[in-house]
Structures are given as C-alpha cells and as structure tokens.
Amino acid sequence: MKLTRRHVLGLTVGAAAFAVAGARITPALASVEDTDKSIMDFTGGVAPGEGKITLTAPEIAENGNTVPISVSVESAMEGDDLVESVIIFADGNPSPAVATFHFTEMSGAALATTRMRLAKTQNVVAVAKMKDGSFFMDKKQVKVTIGGCGG
Amino acid sequence: MHTRRDFLQYALNAGFVLGAAGLGANPTRALAQQKLTQDDLLRFDSKGQVTLLHFTDCHAQLKPVFFRPPDTNIGVGAYAGLPPHLVAEEFLAYFNIEKGSPYAYAHTMVDYVDLARTYGQLGGLDRTATLVKAIRAERGDDKVLFLDGGDTWQGSYTALKTNGMDMVECMKLLKPDAMTGHWEFTLGQDRFLELVEAMGYPFLASNIFDSEWDEPAFEHTAYFERGGVKVAVIGQAMPYTPIANPSWMFPKWSFGIRPEVLQANVDAARAEGAEVVVLLSHNGFDVDRKLAGVVSGLDVIVTGHTHDATPVALEVEGTLLMSSGSHGKYLGRIDLDIKDGKVAGYSSTLIPVFADVITPDPEMAAKIAEVRAPYEAETQRVIGSTDTLLYRRGNFNGTWDDLICQGIMEERDTEIALSPGFRWGTTLLPGADITIDDLYTETSMSYPEVYRLEFTGAQLKDIMEDVCDNLFNKDPFLQQGGDMVRVGGFTYACTPEGQMGSRISDMRLTGSGEPMEADKTYTVGGWASVNEGVEGPAIYDLMEDYITKKSVVSLDPDAAAVRVIR
Numbered sequence: 045m046k047l048t049r050r051h052v053l054g055l056t057v058g059a060a061a062f063a064v065a066g067a068r069i070t071p072a073l074a075s076v077e078d079t080d081k082s083i084m085d086f087t088g089g090v091a092p093g094e095g096k097i098t099l100t101a102p103e104i105a106e107n108g109n110t111v112p113i114s115v116s117v118e119s120a121m122e123g124d125d126l127v128e129s130v131i132i133f134a135d136g137n138p139s140p141a142v143a144t145f146h147f148t149e150m151s152g153a154a155l156a157t158t159r160m161r162l163a164k165t166q167n168v169v170a171v172a173k174m175k176d177g178s179f180f181m182d183k184k185q186v187k188v189t190i191g192g193c194g195g
Numbered sequence: 196m197h198t199r200r201d202f203l204q205y206a207l208n209a210g211f212v213l214g215a216a217g218l219g220a221n222p223t224r225a226l227a228q229q230k231l232t233q234d235d236l237l238r239f240d241s242k243g244q245v246t247l248l249h250f251t252d253c254h255a256q257l258k259p260v261f262f263r264p265p266d267t268n269i270g271v272g273a274y275a276g277l278p279p280h281l282v283a284e285e286f287l288a289y290f291n292i293e294k295g296s297p298y299a300y301a302h303t304m305v306d307y308v309d310l311a312r313t314y315g316q317l318g319g320l321d322r323t324a325t326l327v328k329a330i331r332a333e334r335g336d337d338k339v340l341f342l343d344g345g346d347t348w349q350g351s352y353t354a355l356k357t358n359g360m361d362m363v364e365c366m367k368l369l370k371p372d373a374m375t376g377h378w379e380f381t382l383g384q385d386r387f388l389e390l391v392e393a394m395g396y397p398f399l400a401s402n403i404f405d406s407e408w409d410e411p412a413f414e415h416t417a418y419f420e421r422g423g424v425k426v427a428v429i430g431q432a433m434p435y436t437p438i439a440n441p442s443w444m445f446p447k448w449s450f451g452i453r454p455e456v457l458q459a460n461v462d463a464a465r466a467e468g469a470e471v472v473v474l475l476s477h478n479g480f481d482v483d484r485k486l487a488g489v490v491s492g493l494d495v496i497v498t499g500h501t502h503d504a505t506p507v508a509l510e511v512e513g514t515l516l517m518s519s520g521s522h523g524k525y526l527g528r529i530d531l532d533i534k535d536g537k538v539a540g541y542s543s544t545l546i547p548v549f550a551d552v553i554t555p556d557p558e559m560a561a562k563i564a565e566v567r568a569p570y571e572a573e574t575q576r577v578i579g580s581t582d583t584l585l586y587r588r589g590n591f592n593g594t595w596d597d598l599i600c601q602g603i604m605e606e607r608d609t610e611i612a613l614s615p616g617f618r619w620g621t622t623l624l625p626g627a628d629i630t631i632d633d634l635y636t637e638t639s640m641s642y643p644e645v646y647r648l649e650f651t652g653a654q655l656k657d658i659m660e661d662v663c664d665n666l667f668n669k670d671p672f673l674q675q676g677g678d679m680v681r682v683g684g685f686t687y688a689c690t691p692e693g694q695m696g697s698r699i700s701d702m703r704l705t706g707s708g709e710p711m712e713a714d715k716t717y718t719v720g721g722w723a724s725v726n727e728g729v730e731g732p733a734i735y736d737l738m739e740d741y742i743t744k745k746s747v748v749s750l751d752p753d754a755a756a757v758r759v760i761r
Contacts, residue, residue: 106437190661
C-alpha cells in the first residue's frame with residue numbers, strides 16, 4: 045500500500061474553510077463528469093460492477109477538513125483473486141482523485157483507511173481493480189454542514 | 196402483541212379516562228386526583244422474565260415540571276404521519292386517548308393550560324423513584340433492568356453549578372444498570388470521564404471512536420442475567436454530538452451512526468449467548484426507526500434524544516421501539532417473555548409521572564433537597580412574571596424563544612436574533628412567576644455566550660437551509676434531532692418536504708415587511724455557537740437583565756414568525 049503525492053497533499057492542506065458560520069465554498073473545477081472520466085481512465089473503459097468492495101464513510105462529516113473513510117474488498121488475495129489497487133475519488137472536490145492504494149499478495153487483505161478533505165456535500169467513490177481484469181465500485185454521499193443547533 | 200385496542204382497554208381498566216361529561220363540567224383538581232391513583236399508574240399486565248425500565252432526556256429536572264407537548268412535529272417522506280409525527284387530535288385518535296383525560300394532558304397540547312391546572316405537574320425524580328421501587332418490589336430485583344438514555348446531566352441551575360454532580364448523586368439512588376448520552380459531553384471530556392467514574396455503572400457507546408486512531412473509545416455492550424435470561428445492552432450515544440455541540444470540548448472522540456459497527460456488536464452479543472439484545476439509544480426516533488430495518492437482531496430499542504413520547508412501544512421491522520419522552524415526565528416499561536432464546540410476548544406502557552398523585556420517595560426527596568440546598572434560595576429568586584404561556588417545544592417556534600430573541604435584539608442591539616432549536620426547556624403557565632430555576636431550564640449550558648456578528652442575507656438563508664435540512668432531510672440518518680432555529684426580527688416561509696436549499700423562502704424583516712436582501716448585511720445576535728472562542732455575555736445573564744427590566748412579560752403565542760407550506 046502506498047500513498048500518492050496527491051493524497052499527501054490532501055492531508056497537508058485543510059485548515060482555512062468553514063471557520064465562519066455561514067461561509068460557503070463553491071469549488072469551481074470539480075465535477076461529477078471529471079470523476080466519471082477518471083474512473084473510465086482507471087478501468088480502461090470497463091464499467092465497474094457492484095459488490096465485493098465496501099466503502100465506509102460518515103453520513104455527515106464531523107469536520108470537512110478531515111473526513112475518515114475506509115475501504116475493504118472481499119478477496120482471497122492470491123492467484124487471480126487479488127486486488128491490485130483501489131482508487132478513491134471525491135466528486136465535488138476541485139481535483140476529484142484523492143488516493144490510490146496498491147496491494148500485493150503480501151498485503152494479506154485489501155483494507156485501507158485514510159482521511160480526506162471535503163469542501164462540500166458530495167459523493168466519495170471507491171473503485172477496486174482485480175487481477176483478473178474486473179472492476180468493482182462503491183459510492184457514499186457525505187454531507188458537509190455549516191454546524192448545527194442540536195437538541 | 197400490544198395493539199391500540201389493547202391500550203384503550205388498558206386505559207379504561209385503569210380508570211384513566213375521564214368521561215366527556217366530566218370534562219364538560221370542568222373537573223376540579225381534587226376530582227381529577229380522586230379519579231387517578233398511584234396504583235392506577237402502576238397497574239400493568241406483567242409478564243415474562245425481564246422488565247426493562249427506560250428513563251431518558253430528563254435534562255436535570257429533579258423537580259416536577261410543566262411541559263407542553265408540541266403543536267407541530269412534522270415527519271417527512273416515508274415518515275410523514277407516523278408516530279411520533281402526530282400532534283393534538285391526530286395523536287389522540289391514533290392512540291385512542293380520550294380528550295381531556297390525564298393521558299391527553301400528558302401527551303398533547305390540546306386544552307393545555309386548563310388541563311395543566313387540573314392535573315398539575317409531571318415528573319420529579321422522587322416520584323420516579325417511588326415507581327421504580329414499586330416495580331422492583333413487584334417483579335423482584337433480579338428481573339428488572341433500569342436504563343438511563345442520557346441527557347441527564349444538563350438543563351438546570353444546579354446541574355450547571357455542580358457540573359452535573361447533583362444529577363450523578365441523585366441518579367445513583369435509582370441504581371441504573373447502564374447509561375448512554377449526549378449533552379453529558381458538553382461538560383468537557385475530562386469532567387465527563389470524572390462523572391462516569393463517579394456514577395459506578397457502565398456508560399455504553401458502540402458508536403464513539405478515538406478520533407486519532409479510530410478505535411472504540413468506550414465499552415459498547417454490558418451483559419446482565421435477569422429472570423434466568425441473558426440480556427445484552429448495547430449503548431448508542433447521540434451520533435452527531437460533535438456537529439450539533441462544540442466538538443472542541445471533547446476533541447478525543449468521533450461519533451456517527453456506524454450501523455456496521457452496531458451490527459457487528461449485535462452479532463457478537465448473540466455469539467456470547469445473549470437471548471435478548473437491547474439498544475440503549477440516543478439516536479432519536481426516526482433514526483432508530485430506520486436503524487431497526489438496517490440492523491438485524493435487535494429485540495428492543497429504547498430510544499431518546501428527540502423527546503418523543505409514545506404511550507406504548509411500537510413494533511418496527513420486528514424490533515420494539517420505546518420512546519420515553521423527556522424532562523422526567525415519564526417512565527417507560529417493557530416486560531419481555533422469553534422462550535427458547537426469543538421474545539415470545541411482551542407488554543409495554545409509558546407511565547406518566549403525575550406529581551400530585553405519586554407519593555415522593557423519602558430517600559430521593561432527601562437527596563434532592565441535599566444537593567439543591569446550597570442553591571435553593573437563589574433558584575427560587577423571582578425575577579419577573581408572565582401573563583401568557585411560556586413554552587419552547589415545537590418544530591418552529593415557542594414563546595420562550597420569542598422572548599429570548601426579543602431579549603437578545605434589545606440587549607445586544609441587533610436587527611436579528613437566532614435562538615437554537617433545542618427541545619429541552621419547560622413550560623410556565625399564564626400568571627406564573629419567573630424564577631432563576633425557570634430561566635435556567637431554558638438556558639443553562641456550558642457554551643452560553645451571546646455573540647454579535649454581521650451576516651449577509653445570503654449567509655442567513657444558508658444557515659436556515661442548513662438547520663432545516665438537519666430537521667427535515669427525508670433520510671433520517673441525516674437528521675440531527677433538534678427543532679428549527681428560532682428567529683427574531685424577521686419572518687419566513689418553510690416547505691419541510693422541499694430539498695436542501697429550497698425550503699426557506701419569503702424572508703422579510705418583521706418591522707417593515709421588506710424582503711431581506713442576499714447581499715445586504717444585517718446585525719445578528721445569537722447563542723450556543725459551536726465555535727471556539729465566542730465572546731459575549733452568557734444567555735442566562737442577558738435574559739435575567741432583560742426579564743428583570745420588563746418585570747411582566749407577555750407573548751402572543753399566535754405571532755408565529757414562520758409560515759409553514761405543506
């Protein structure tokens with residue numbers, strides 16, 4: 045498993061926003077289309093299937109600057125039943141690609157946990173690439189709020 | 196199984212229902228009390244091996260209270276029109292409760308002031324203690340589990356001054372078997388842990404994790420042997436505590452609903468041989484209604500947080516949901532008959548704690564007097580009086596918050612005031628004195644500063660939309676459990692069934708009726724900000740000054756700032 049440069053960048057940024065109640069951030073470049081295109085680049089045009097991969101994320105972020113997510117893929121992690129990599133996207137961020145995790149048989153299990161910054165309410169998408177050339181996807185919406193008045 | 200018809204039968208048997216003729220004759224308090232006895236309140240179709248007693252969201256109310264149930268409690272999407280989203284006559288019809296009866300008074304605001312004067316206050320921990328002791332005596336200690344759903348340590352002058360210790364000392368006498376919570380965390384993580392240490396029974400939370408290492412931060416499950424049955428109780432703290440309350444006060448902990456964690460804990464409890472699995476929850480009713488369908492293997496959810504009170508447990512997807520109200524008004528009871536490791540039958544009731552009918556337990560009464568003694572003179576100090584009904588609970592507004600918004604605008608010289616949509620806070624009848632105790636039931640908390648800021652119209656609308664989506668998102672897992680933020684200085688229209696960003700419309704300044712402008716700046720006062728370092732006077736001090744100056748307050752309950760579009 046290794047962290048990409050983009051992911052490390054994602055971790056080191058992340059302070060300013062949301063300090064003032066009511067502040068709204070409107071990310072300019074991000075788009076669902078960019079994410080869809082990046083997924084297709086990752087899969088080489090193969091439409092990912094459902095199942096096998098589970099993305100766990102909070103329904104509402106406690107802190108949009110550091111949102112914990114984890115991903116796991118059902119796999120024997122040997123022979124053809126091997127997860128080669130998992131890519132994570134945040135489809136509302138200025139640059140949707142967040143991290144790519146690479147696995148080998150030595151990994152033992154395809155499990156990864158990280159934290160990411162989410163500028164606004166958006167979908168987090170995880171796609172797993174299997175050694176046999178198949179792909180699996182899971183998606184969760186994470187809400188980012190201004191902050192509440194709970195009872 | 197317990198049906199609405201059974202409930203009617205039970206109510207009739209217990210002699211609870213005052214005849215319509217009796218109501219027409221405007222029965223005196225003496226007559227009402229003659230009709231209702233402590234034995235009536237305790238009468239119950241006992242069964243099986245396990246009795247669960249559920250007490251939740253008392254918000255530090257040691258003494259009996261008036262608490263007007265909501266006139267507006269809207270459910271959206273698939274949850275519209277289902278309990279607990281029923282009020283007034285709809286509620287009475289659904290649960291077959293006769294208008295004017297003690298149950299009608301306990302559960303609805305129909306004829307509230309008249310019935311309040313007839314039946315008197317509800318609650319008081321010494322009355323609850325009497326009920327708990329009587330049920331333990333009837334069933335035997337070995338059959339009873341007493342569960343505290345939390346929001347126990349915040350909400351009164353004495354809880355504020357003792358940092359929750361008054362409640363810990365009193366609750367101990369009820370010998371709870373487990374607790375979970377929410378506002379407890381606003382005492383700060385160090386004080387919270389001190390009190391958990393002091394209370395001597397487990398604080399359970401399946402859904403709190405260490406925020407740095409993402410490991411379980413608390414014990415999640417406790418096992419009990421009751422009536423020869425192995426019972427697992429799993430705790431679930433308020434999932435959005437770090438969002439609805441200041442997370443900087445408890446930075447070590449991360450919350451969330453975490454249904455996958457809960458499922459794993461339920462499965463583990465079954466694997467440990469638990470025949471009954473109970474979730475002691477501070478999720479809120481709709482979250483738990485959805486959770487019952489998402490997580491398998493839960494027999495009972497005793498639910499709190501949203502302050503809903505249902506007269507009996509409701510069956511949802513094979514799980515029993517018991518919602519035991521707030522402010523010490525009720526004690527929830529479920530008896531379970533277990534056969535072959537399964538729930539084969541049950542009885543349930545929510546006992547309204549009629550303070551004038553139940554004999555106070557002497558031991559608890561003495562403890563309450565002891566913990567309050569250092570503050571008694573101050574709490575009874577009268578700062579003014581009210582000509583009109585003062586209440587808070589309801590989706591959009593209440594006269595207590597109207598008064599608080601007026602106080603903020605005047606004392607902080609702002610055009611607009613915001614008051615959080617808390618569901619705690621009691622009721623004062625017309626003509627009542629306002630004491631320090633009364634003021635603090637509406638305002639006491641650990642982050643009371645009243646800020647003064649400038650917001651644009653667009654920012655105000657964003658805040659309103661954000662809070663509104665916490666209340667009316669069609670997915671209960673995205674609801675945080677409070678009511679709508681209360682406003683002063685402007686009016687607006689709200690479409691609960693709408694989408695985020697489109698529910699709030701027609702924002703107009705109250706005085707001139709002029710539409711508010713997106714890019715114009717307005718001065719805004721408000722309290723209970725979740726941000727760190729907020730500056731300003733404490734809301735209770737500000738309101739003491741304001742009420743003292745006014746001497747007599749008078750609020751129009753029909754002067755609603757919000758037009759609801761349905």
